[in-house]
Amino acid sequence: MTNPETLLDDRKETTVTVARTGLPALVARHAAHTPHALAVADGDTTLTYAQLADAARRLATYLHQQGVRPGDFVALLMPRSARTVVAQLALWWAGAACVPLDPAHPRPRTAAMLEDSGATLTVGDSKLLEAAGTPGATLALPGDEQLAYAQTPGDGPGPDDTAFVMFTSGSTGRPKGVAIRHGAIAELVTDPTYVTVTARDRVLLHSPATFDGSTFEVWSALANGAAVVVCTTERPSFEDLAKEVERHGVTVAFFTTALFHQLAARRSRVFSLLRTVVVGGEAMAAQHARAVLRAFPWVELVNGYGPTEATTFATTHRVVDADCDGPVPIGRPMAGATSHILDEAFLPVADGAQGELWIGGSRLARGYTRRPELTAERFVDHPTLGRLYRTGDLVSARPDGVLDFHGRTDDQVKVRGFRIEPGEIEHALREQPEVDDAAVTVRRPTPDDARLAAFVVAAPGPVPRPDALLARLTATLPAHLVPAELTVVDRLPLTTSGKVDRRALADLATAAEAIGAAEPLTPLQQAVADVWSRSLGCEVTRPDADFLDLGGHSLLALVVAEELREDLGVELSLPDFFTTPTVAGHAALVERALLAAHTDLHPDAPKDTDGH
Template sequence: MQGSTVADNHTPSASAFPGGSAYPDLTALLAHRADLTPDALALIEGDTLLTYSQLVASARDLAAHLATRGVRPGDPVALLVRRSARAVVAQIALWRAGAVCVPLDPAHPRVRTEAMIDDSGAVLTVGDSDLLESAGVDGPRLALDAGIPAYDGAEPLPGPGEDATAFIMFTSGSTGRPKGVAVRHRAVAALVMDPAYVTVTPRDRVLLHSPATFDASTFEVWVALANGAAVVVCPADRPSFEDLAREVERHGATVAFFTTALFHQLAARRSRVFSLLRSVVVGGETLSALHARSVLRDFPWLELVNGYGPTETTTFATAHRVTAQDGEGPMPIGRPIAGATAHVLDEDGRPVAAGEHGGDHAPRGELWVGGSRLARGYVGQPELTAERFVTHPTLGLLYRTGDLASVRPDGTLDFHGRTDDQVKVRGHRIEPGEIEHVLRQQPEVDDAAVTVRRPAPDDARLAAFVVPARGTAPSPRSLRARLTATLPAHLVPDELTVLDRLPLTPTGKVDRAALADLDRRPGAGTVPGSGTEGPGGDTGTGTGTEAGSSPGPAVAPTLGASGPGTPAHASPQRTGVAHASGTHPGGGAPSGAVTAAGTDPTAHSAARARAGTGAPAATAPGPAATAPPAVEPVPELAASPHAPPSRDESVQGASPLTPLQQAVAEVWARSLGCEVTSPDDDFLALGGHSLLALVVTDDLREDLGVELSLADFFASPTVAGHAALVERALLAAHTDLHPLPGAHPLPDARTLPNPDAPEHPDVP
């Protein structure tokens, strides 16, 4: 190490690949493995088993068929296939034909899929016939046979070559459209061949459960195939905690990747999946030292690796092997791996010195990554490519990550946040500007801002705030429905709040810190709850206390200077902000907020009490009362005239909960951290999201002995809908149970109305 420059010292063994190429294209790498161990197991999906020789043969034949359809070397071809053995075969076949694979997600809305096909320049879309039909693909398309594709063989094709582009992976874009990252074959090969950062041998089996559009799936497939191991495909579209454990147990998987958020939930529940695995790699967000220590304490044989890296650096750029000696502070992101280099530079591009004590005591700078695994750039965006992929005068070509980091004396890197507004939520990289762009296109929205709210350490919620256009009354329910039709589920805000104006910093920028704290301070201008019409609605006036908290003195907001200028698209009448003493300077909480979100969870799922069926109320315990900050009382700012009826008003006439609905409500309350009192309460409107849905379904399985699929969960996400599903499952499992005489027949939960449910919920 020199200054703040850290390089990977590991090089693959000399015998890693013959022929003089350090890192071949992936088809050549697979063919080499098939030559070495043709009868070794390569791919497992349920009862479908493929050896290495069978995998190569199936991909070769499909590649020949693609060539007859006009696919030529360098052509981008979109792939729209469910996670399956067939998907792996098709991916390899595209490369054998020389094409570039553009993975698509069946869960994405049609408009998103169309944008990715158009922006990638795909000449053909290959996929499952029903998915091609539902996606409305207009251009050339090829429907794959059911099962493993079988086509007549032909002369072998030459393959793409090591410097060719393997994938175009799309990530969130700040301009309102996703940006496609062109990842090379040799970059993937360098990541997975003979890895020193994680143990993978021919005796291992690696779990594949990530979406094809998530670059972790590249690691899951190719760290196995590059090292003679087998890929275990988890076929469930939206696997539950139990689905993951079952697949690992059934097929003997030994290695798995989990997003950090998913790992935290599994750790909090002491999931049995850890007892079955030998190696776990986590990544996507800051790893909790508490959860890491607890997992290693309970499962001391486990190899736990904390990985870091943007898509532009091919999945992982650095990694850290977690041990019990890592202490209680933030977990480091480690050192560069697999041919990468890392450089912490100041604003002038000069190295930042390593800190004497490392961690929080070290000087910070922006993390730049170099080495053999950088992406080619952004497809069709040369200006953005030149901005982010920069030739440094002494360090060569580097990628500017936008992440803040510091270097310890031994070269270990620590992560300290972002230099811009980009966020990570449940493992997904999100540019708030992309969501804000879509919101500002709505006729009733004058301005919008998006940030992340963290009501609990393990719960990150994407929160959107909108300012109404003059003379309009935005409906959070309607806005969410339109976002769901346009954006993938992980970009649809978990919470949507209507404000009279956005808070500003003294420099005139949107005060995102104040927005993130909006409904966690006394007098913040909002009472948590749903801002949707009908049951579950809620209003805020600026002086209410949070649900579940002990009442304290009301704090009236004070007028504060907003700084020069107004937010983009803001109405002139909405330039002021309100703040309470002790909030972010110049910012604070606007009054007149209408929120479509739940309250702060105050009970962690790991410490949840077991649910009963006769408790008088389904509530989460609130935090102890704290003294509010001292402020000068002034007349309260006018509340928004667009507020829907409060939740208390809307549920006064609601039917009481049945015992089974009460049990469901208690499970909800533990995860959501708010009161659940009405049969019509909606999980999404109360701030629920995909990861909390996994927690709730697992709690229902443990508490009531029933399993709900996530598809059923989101098809009818109300208390009444879930209670109906639970009752049906109990009756099916216990034939001696029957409904009471004269009871109304159970409705089909799949037909219960739910205009808010996303068509394809975001699940990590």
């Protein structure tokens, strides 16, 4: 009989060895040992590990023939699908680093990301490439059937080569590209001790490729011989997620904190189907964590914390019911990360005291692409602790080493899982000719809804229209950086030290109040308005009330769509939702769906005069 300690030692050795290689080697290893095991499925396509490796190698050969060389930075623009995973692997086997792009981002944002990353080529879906109008060279990727087999050029990337460039919000008005190494991702996901992922698991991929959560979703599966289940719906509803999990037998999922809170508040059936749920992006609400643990006691609930600069997660905590008596902790460093709580003199704080969290260890990013000054500012060589990343987060350590989160040392905020520098939005507002000054803060009309609120001081001349300013921001900033509300004020409130008083701004940001309705609501419009009012945190009384004008955003749209489904038995797709985002428009969609359902159930029902 094999000694259990020997097995443990073998596992540790395997983890260390794999962490010293590139990500394609992980797939090659499983393709050799379990070639017929499922690797990726997206509803239309299924790939075993052998098929995944073969498809990626053939595409890598094609990319090499088209001029892609080791050390190149190549942008990838594709809809989320099994082919996305193939394309990432192919870029790496060709020796390039991958710069994921989001089709939903406005052109100026995409152009800035391409410039800052140093990408020499953009590859991907032909229709998306044409629609995006990306600057520089582009290459539409051929279908798998068009690729002949050839030997993969080169040996693939090493652990210190760049795997991804992921962009985060920048306080100077320009996004920052974080260069993440292959070895750092491999160490994060190979035989993880902080979460259960085995070869029998299926992990859900539903995050955008530009969000570092997608790194965990794909590679926690492929590093461990599990399968990636790709949700191809661009904006999946709560019900879409549940159906995807149920259809493919998903066992592991990552949710942003805001999405987790909404699912938990509804006791979503998605939790009845999952074994492991990883949550990250913002502070986890204790009441929602407790609700899930008590309603679904088999769920392994993991609270993850970490900036992109530390490769997705730096600390994790497996949440139990007792943790929910107070703020849920962010846990201990894991998978090669280290944590250090320092004071303003960069010295360790006293036991239990609050200080700034600095992260070290083997999973730190290389730095910011083409931003050496910023890299030197945030990635510091500490005289005794080695290379550290300064997070700007305030934490304290319990006697057992578990960390508690206490907020920020600066103005950075987290909204719906996105790290946001208000300065980036303020910079974009100050660029408008009608704006003299601007400030951005976060408002919470309900405990589970955080939204960006902007305040501008008008320049001399005509007072700017809030809707016009927001429309211009939409053309330059991604959706998560566009404020939900914009208010013109005479001046910005200041603290005694002369800085913008963001607490006072939050007090100014009151919910939009409906004024006298121009016409009464129909019963169906009233039902829609009631759902809106609950979700938006303000009374909605007009049929022409606009969801976006009242502070609605994509996550609240999911909430409203789910409540309409529960209250009225009608499912609205998010494209339809945003095509007609008024009370009257939604009521018309609901009416049409109800009539269609009635006709389907009663085929002999009388039709209207047009024959419908």
